[in-house]
Each structure stands twice: as C-alpha cells, then as structure tokens.
Amino acid sequence: xxxxxxxxxxxxxxxxxSYAKKIRDKLAEKGILMxxxxxxxxxxxxxxxxxxxxxxxxxSAVIEGDVATDRDAVRIDALGIPSIQINTxxxxxxxxxxxxxxxxKLPLExxxxxxIENVGNLVCPAEFDxxxxxKVAISSVPEGPDKPLKYPLLFTEASAVVLTKTDLSPYVSxxxxxxxxxxxxLNPKASTLRISCYRKEGLxxxxxxxxxxxxxxxxx
Amino acid sequence: xxxxxxxxxxxxxxDDLYEANEWSAIKSVTLRVGAMRQVIPHILTFAFTASIxxxxxxxxxxxxxxVPIEFLCRSCGGRWGESDLGxxxxxxxxxxxxxxxxxxxxxxxxxxxx
Numbered sequence: 001x002x003x004x005x006x007x008x009x010x011x012x013x014x015x016x017x018s019y020a021k022k023i024r025d026k027l028a029e030k031g032i033l034m035x036x037x038x039x040x041x042x043x044x045x046x047x048x049x050x051x052x053x054x055x056x057x058x059x060s061a062v063i064e065g066d067v068a069t070d071r072d073a074v075r076i077d078a079l080g081i082p083s084i085q086i087n088t089x090x091x092x093x094x095x096x097x098x099x100x101x102x103x104x105k106l107p108l109e110x111x112x113x114x115x116i117e118n119v120g121n122l123v124c125p126a127e128f129d130x131x132x133x134x135k136v137a138i139s140s141v142p143e144g145p146d147k148p149l150k151y152p153l154l155f156t157e158a159s160a161v162v163l164t165k166t167d168l169s170p171y172v173s174x175x176x177x178x179x180x181x182x183x184x185x186l187n188p189k190a191s192t193l194r195i196s197c198y199r200k201e202g203l204x205x206x207x208x209x210x211x212x213x214x215x216x217x218x219x220x
Numbered sequence: 221x222x223x224x225x226x227x228x229x230x231x232x233x234x235d236d237l238y239e240a241n242e243w244s245a246i247k248s249v250t251l252r253v254g255a256m257r258q259v260i261p262h263i264l265t266f267a268f269t270a271s272i273x274x275x276x277x278x279x280x281x282x283x284x285x286x287v288p289i290e291f292l293c294r295s296c297g298g299r300w301g302e303s304d305l306g307x308x309x310x311x312x313x314x315x316x317x318x319x320x321x322x323x324x325x326x327x328x329x330x331x332x333x334x
Contacts, residue, residue, distance in 0.1 A: 001333045003247055008237075008327040012229050012251065093222060123258055124222035152305050153258055186306035188315040 016128065019096035023103065023131025033113045033214045036130055038154055039138030040147075041120030044164035044197060046072045048138065048206065049115060051197045053081045056207035058112040058214065063102050065094040065119045072117060082106060093124035096131050112214055122147065126154035134159035134213055137190075141165045142172050145179035148186055155183060160191040160209060167196040223259055227267040230327060231275050238276040243332040246276065250283040254324035255302060261286070289322030 011017060027034055037045045046064075053060050053076070061082040064072040073085035084102050086094060094116060106114065116132060118125035126135070137158035139147045142165060148155040155161060161183050169176065183192060191209055195202035230249065238246060249268075253259050261284050268282040289302045295314035304310040307317040 001244060003331050003333050006330045006332055008329055010233060010327045012226050012233065012325045012327055015229060015232060091225075093225070095225065124225075127222050127257065128225070149305075151258075153256055156256075156305075156307065185304075185308045188306075188308045 013128070016096045019100045020129040020131040023096060023100055024133075026103065026108075027114070027131070027133075028217075030108050030111075031218050032108065032111050033134075033210070033217050034116065034130075034132045035113065035210065035213070036116045036118060036125070036132035036135045037138055038118045038122070038125045038135055038158070039120065039164075040122055040140070040143055043120070043138045043140040043143065044195075045117050045120070045138050046075055047197045048162070048164065048195065049081075049117065050075060050079060051200070051203055052207050052210075053115075054079050055203075056210065058207075058211065059110055060113045060115060061106050061111050062115045062117060063094075063099060063106075064117050065125075067091070067119060082111075088119055091119070092121050093119050093128050094130055095128050099130045113210060122151040122154055126151070126157055133217060137161045139163055139179075141168045141174045144172075145175040145182075148179065148182040152186055155186045155190075158187065158190055159213075160193060161187070162193045162195055162206065164195050164197065166194045166201065167198045223264040223267045224271070226259070226264065226325065227271045230268075231271060231277055233327065234330070235276055237330075241332070243334055245333040246280045247331040247333055248281040248283055249277065249330055250285060250328040252285045252287055252324045252326045252328045254287045254322040255289045256319070256322035257325050259325075285328060287321050287324045290320040292318050292320050294318060 039045050062076045064083055064085045066072055067088055070085040073083045076083035084105055086098050116130055135158045137154050193202050193205050265282050272278050272280060291300050293309035293314050294316040296312040298309055298311035300310055309317055
C-alpha cells in the first residue's frame with residue numbers, strides 16, 4: 001500500500017482554543033473581566049482572594065481548580081462570594097472546555113470579575129488558554145527567588161507578577177533584587193506587586209490593578 | 221503532565237481527519253514543538269505510545285521537530301534566543317520585542333497508508 005505524506009499545519013490545541021474564544025466572546029458581551037491566577041500549591045492564591053473579594057467594591061466569582069477536595073471553594077463560599085469547584089482528579093491544569101461548562105452555573109448578569117484559581121502548578125496551567133483576559137503569576141517568598149527563570153513561560157505570559165508572603169522575607173533570606181531583575185528581563189511590561197496578606201500590605205494596589213483592567217476592558 | 225493533554229488533543233484532531241479521508245492507517249505523526257512550551261520529548265513520546273492503543277493512530281510513530289526560541293527587537297533589529305530569554309532586548313534594552321518562534325505546538329504533517 002502506498003504511503004503518502006500529508007501536510008497538516010494545525011494547532012494541536014485547536015479544539016480547546018475554540019472554547020477559549022467562545023468564553024472570550026461571551027465575557028466581552030457581558031463586560032466581565034476574567035483573571036487566571038497561576039502559582040504553586042501554597043503560594044497564597046486563595047488567601048489573596050480571601051483578603052480582597054467583597055472589599056474591593058467589585059462583584060466577583062471564583063472558579064476553583066484543584067486535583068481534589070472543595071476546600072478552596074468552601075473558603076470562598078464563607079465570604080458570600082459565588083464559587084464553583086472543578087476537581088481535575090489528577091489533571092494538572094484547567095482547560096477551556098471545563099471553564100465553559102462552569103460559566104453556565106455562574107450569575108453572569110451580576111458579575112464584574114471572574115477569577116480562575118488554577119491548579120497549583122507553575123508549568124501546565126501556563127500552557128492552556130482558558131479564555132482569560134490576564135494571567136497572573138503568583139510566587140511566594142518561601143519558594144525562593146529563582147522561580148521566574150525556572151518557569152519562564154508563566155512569567156513571560158503573565159500580565160502581572162505578584163510576590164506574596166513578603167513578611168517572611170527576613171526569615172528565609174529572600175533575594176528580592178534577583179527575583180525582580182529576572183522578572184524584568186523575562187517580562188519588562190508586566191505589572192509587579194509585593195503583597196503581605198498577614199500585614200495587609202499591597203492589597204489596595206492589587207484591587208486597583210484589577211479595577212484598571214476592568215475599566216480598560218469595558219472601554220473596549 | 222501537560223504532555224498527556226496534548227496527546228489527547230492530537231488524537232481527537234486526527235480522528236476527524238481519519239474518518240473523513242478513509243485512510244487505512246496513519247503511519248507517523250510529526251509535531252512541531254517550540255522550546256518555550258516546556259514539553260519533555262520523551263514524556264510526550266511515552267504519553268503518545270500509551271494513549272494511541274485502540275485508537276485510529278494505533279501503531280503510528282511520533283516525530284518531534286524541536287523549534288528553538290527566537291526573539292526580535294523592533295527597536296534595533298537584534299535577535300536572540302534561549303540564552304537571554306525574555307522580552308528585554310539584550311542589545312539595546314528596548315521593551316519593544318516580539319517572540320518570533322518558540323511557542324509552536326502544531327501538527328506539522330502525517331504519513332498515511334491509503
């Protein structure tokens with residue numbers, strides 16, 4: 001039998017990219033901002049949300065991605081903020097088709113911002129477009145200053161880089177200059193924030209950034 | 221294991237083409253994979269071999285064409301790659317930088333038996 005070479009030239013993730021586009025179109029029509037929070041397990045993603053949601057004057061909802069448990073969704077529910085938990089059951093990231101299904105369960109008419117709290121992981125979530133307006137890289141002081149160069153895709157794709165747990169800096173000899181100089185080389189246009197939820201520092205700056213993204217989106 | 225998700229997407233995309241074209245077999249699949257994608261080739265190959273059993277791709281070989289990272293400075297025209305990774309021009313310090321290649325994750329071509 002004859003073997004023939006056939007040229008394809010098609011994105012591997014074409015099907016998922018069409019879901020991401022569907023999500024973007026829907027949220028553009030509703031004027032809702034979507035932010036994809038990406039960071040290691042324990043970097044403080046949920047804690048940042050707990051410290052800002054409901055206090056920033058915006059109507060928010062959260063889609064929680066975790067391998068197992070609804071613990072993060074329970075923490076968000078306790079604030080009176082709509083949240084939906086997706087359990088990936090082993091999967092290391094969220095994909096657009098899941099997010100699309102989840103959107104139907106959220107009160108879209110009454111929202112300004114949807115946060116995706118992705119599965120705790122610095123590699124895979126950076127790879128998959130879930131229809132967000134902005135990816136945010138969250139890195140915590142105890143993880144050490146070398147994360148940007150070790151996980152360059154996330155830090156180059158992110159619209160903002162947030163360093164959390166800055167209050168721990170003196171105890172772990174965190175090299176602040178190294179961290180931020182690597183971020184500046186990888187992604188000189190990214191917004192940069194230093195946050196301590198323990199000391200309530202940097203939270204207003206974060207809320208202002210979210211508000212400016214929302215205003216920018218609604219201006220079109 | 222984003223490699224596994226990518227392999228599943230390849231299988232789904234090629235299923236449709238296989239049915240539509242009435243090939244008797246797909247002998248090989250060639251992917252173009254950018255270095256920025258953080259894909260580990262042997263894990264991609266392992267995921268492919270494990271996932272194609274019982275699908276229209278059963279028996280196919282996976283060929284990976286690695287695509288190196290290349291940035292272009294729109295201010296000075298300088299070009300660089302992985303050694304100076306990032307959107308800051310190492311030649312003139314400009315932030316007006318494009319990534320020319322390195323984010324590919326494409327099905328390049330197939331070898332099919334008709």
